[in-house]
Amino acid sequence: MTRVGGLAASVAPPRTVIARVESNRPLVPGIFEAVLALPSEWGPARPGQFVQLECPPPELFGLRRPFSIAGCRAVVGGVEVRIVYGAVGMRTHGLAQALPGVALRLTGPLGRPFDAMPERRAVLLGGGRGLAPVLMLAEHLGRNAHGAAILLHGARTASQLIPIPDPPCEVRPATDDGSAGFHGTLVDLLQSMSDAGELLEGRDALYACGPNRMLAALAAWSAERDLPCQVSLETHFGCGLGMCAGCAVPVKTTAGAEVSAFERFVFLCREGPVMDAQRIDWAGVHE
Amino acid sequence: MNGDAPANGADAGISRSMSGEAVPRPVLKVSLGPVSLPNPVLTASGTFGYGDEEPELTGMLGLGGIVTKTVTLEPRAGNAPPRIWETPAGMLNSIGLQNVGVDRFLTEKLPALASLGVPVIVSVGGRRAEEYVETVRRLQGAPGITAFEINVSCPNVKEGGLEFCQVPSAAAGVVEAVRKVTRLPLWAKLSPNVTSLGTVARAVAEAGADGVTVANTFVGLCIDIRTRRSRLSAGSGGLSGPAIRPLALARVRDAVRAVTIPVVGCGGITTAEDALEFLIVGARAVQIGTASFRDPRAARGVVEGIEAFLRAEGLTSVEALIGTYREEV
Numbered sequence: 001m002t003r004v005g006g007l008a009a010s011v012a013p014p015r016t017v018i019a020r021v022e023s024n025r026p027l028v029p030g031i032f033e034a035v036l037a038l039p040s041e042w043g044p045a046r047p048g049q050f051v052q053l054e055c056p057p058p059e060l061f062g063l064r065r066p067f068s069i070a071g072c073r074a075v076v077g078g079v080e081v082r083i084v085y086g087a088v089g090m091r092t093h094g095l096a097q098a099l100p101g102v103a104l105r106l107t108g109p110l111g112r113p114f115d116a117m118p119e120r121r122a123v124l125l126g127g128g129r130g131l132a133p134v135l136m137l138a139e140h141l142g143r144n145a146h147g148a149a150i151l152l153h154g155a156r157t158a159s160q161l162i163p164i165p166d167p168p169c170e171v172r173p174a175t176d177d178g179s180a181g182f183h184g185t186l187v188d189l190l191q192s193m194s195d196a197g198e199l200l201e202g203r204d205a206l207y208a209c210g211p212n213r214m215l216a217a218l219a220a221w222s223a224e225r226d227l228p229c230q231v232s233l234e235t236h237f238g239c240g241l242g243m244c245a246g247c248a249v250p251v252k253t254t255a256g257a258e259v260s261a262f263e264r265f266v267f268l269c270r271e272g273p274v275m276d277a278q279r280i281d282w283a284g285v286h287e
Numbered sequence: 288m289n290g291d292a293p294a295n296g297a298d299a300g301i302s303r304s305m306s307g308e309a310v311p312r313p314v315l316k317v318s319l320g321p322v323s324l325p326n327p328v329l330t331a332s333g334t335f336g337y338g339d340e341e342p343e344l345t346g347m348l349g350l351g352g353i354v355t356k357t358v359t360l361e362p363r364a365g366n367a368p369p370r371i372w373e374t375p376a377g378m379l380n381s382i383g384l385q386n387v388g389v390d391r392f393l394t395e396k397l398p399a400l401a402s403l404g405v406p407v408i409v410s411v412g413g414r415r416a417e418e419y420v421e422t423v424r425r426l427q428g429a430p431g432i433t434a435f436e437i438n439v440s441c442p443n444v445k446e447g448g449l450e451f452c453q454v455p456s457a458a459a460g461v462v463e464a465v466r467k468v469t470r471l472p473l474w475a476k477l478s479p480n481v482t483s484l485g486t487v488a489r490a491v492a493e494a495g496a497d498g499v500t501v502a503n504t505f506v507g508l509c510i511d512i513r514t515r516r517s518r519l520s521a522g523s524g525g526l527s528g529p530a531i532r533p534l535a536l537a538r539v540r541d542a543v544r545a546v547t548i549p550v551v552g553c554g555g556i557t558t559a560e561d562a563l564e565f566l567i568v569g570a571r572a573v574q575i576g577t578a579s580f581r582d583p584r585a586a587r588g589v590v591e592g593i594e595a596f597l598r599a600e601g602l603t604s605v606e607a608l609i610g611t612y613r614e615e616v
Contacts (some may be wrong), residue, residue: 061376061529182331238371239580243336245382246371
């Protein structure tokens with residue numbers, strides 16, 4: 001994880017702190033952005049890392065939820081962390097109701113970040129709310145000027161495309177129904193770029209976050225090409241700290257290698273959430 | 288343990304009451320037969336990994352003990368995902384005893400765990416009695432093990448596990464076999480999924496167990512109504528968390544009535560108040576499980592809360608509270 005100076009050179013130790021909601025608003029129907037105020041000793045976080053966040057109501061016992069970090073910056077008197085999340089279950093619906101000032105316990109930054117490859121152009125793919133961590137990566141790459149990154153940004157339909165008010169690089173939208181941008185999935189868009197000679201094996205690298213189904217398709221598409229592909233994966237987390245063994249992801253064993261049964265699954269909270277797409281045994285990944 | 292003690296008079300074991308007079312710090316130390324613990328709060332097996340988290344994050348250095356993730360003779364892959372599903376005030380899991388196996392546990396996990404200065408209770412599982420015996424035989428000479436917890440109650444493995452507890456003589460058979468190869472204290476972790484937990488507790492006590500942990504998870508099931516499939520790949524799982532706490536407490540009471548060996552209470556304990564209920568009913572120690580997932584310092588908070596309660600009640604030791612349940616109505 002030490003390829004790029006300043007990007008993944010070091011990972012800050014996780015801390016448990018009280019996060020205060022500064023703002024919390026819908027970006028598109030069903031997808032929200034929360035800005036959280038943390039104490040100044042927290043972080044810094046790297047693109048691809050996540051936080052475990054207590055979700056309201058706190059009086060009702062519940063597991064914390066993992067959220068990819070969409071942004072992290074030092075501000076006067078502390079650190080500001082952004083998360084982008086879908087209101088899909090009871091806890092995330094509860095979070096969507098949280099008003100400014102609400103205090104929530106948070107542990108992070110956790111997990112392995114994206115490991116940017118400076119010798120390759122970055123092609124970033126963000127599907128739905130999966131845009132958040134790759135947009136953060138694009139912002140870091142932009143600053144560090146490792147080539148001109150390009151961000152492919154997908155959603156089911158135009159109204160679900162998360163706005164990017166201040167794009168750090170070229171952005172190409174795609175929608176499944178063709179209501180905005182390219183008509184098709186992000187993998188379809190990649191294929192069309194490849195056909196047009198806009199994607200170069202041996203020169204480009206892929207970084208993606210989105211629904212597991214999209215990531216599986218991307219892994220299959222990139223498997224036979226010289227296009228390294230890192231994906232930020234999602235699964236159910238119990239603790240996010242490697243204690244519960246709940247977030248198992250099946251991984252491929254090297255052909256012919258003698259491995260212990262224990263190596264069949266890795267814990268996504270520790271080995272991920274960003275993993276090499278070709279390491280994952282996608283047949284065993286649930287949607 | 289530096290820095291873990293409360294600052295107020297901690298050095299001399301003395302603190303000041305509201306009126307300024309010196310009052311002794313309550314004694315949290317408990318003994319469970321041959322096992323002596325600095326306080327009655329342990330982590331439950333499978334909820335704290337191998338204790339290789341950062342101590343700062345988990346507060347583990349102030350705990351009464353760490354019960355490890357269950358170790359088996361051979362490495363185990365565990366069950367396919369999804370393995371967990373949250374339920375009202377609880378969670379279902381079907382991890383399936385994923386673990387590195389006893390040999391790697393000995394070389395890679397135990398030394399660091401033993402160096403923490405916190406009592407280590409190694410949880411041992413297996414398909415057949417012989418596997419428990421061989422696992423314990425390999426472990427028992429290693430430095431840093433305070434006791435073994437014999438897991439005869441895992442609901443998430445096809446062979447062994449829960450089925451041992453459903454036949455009291457089978458659970459007793461495992462304990463009896465393991466007893467022959469180690470002098471270290473043995474606790475048997477029992478299943479609540481039985482008609483009479485007291486009967487199983489008596490059977491393992493007669494077979495030589497030094498204590499019983501009551502209890503493991505309750506078998507549960509959640510279904511995705513859209514796909515008509517279980518939320519867990521393995522089908523059913525084990526229910527834990529506050530949802531089961533009153534059920535576990537009643538079973539702890541049953542065990543306390545049934546046996547004279549120490550009972551360790553476990554099931555949905557999240558706060559010091561929860562833990563105190565178990566101690567009052569007669570558990571000599573408690574284990575914190577699912578609560579650690581939500582707050583990795585939960586167990587530490589329980590230790591601090593117990594101490595605060597003893598002070599508030601004017602009790603000099605936790606022993607003075609254990610078993611003080613007033614059963615008459």
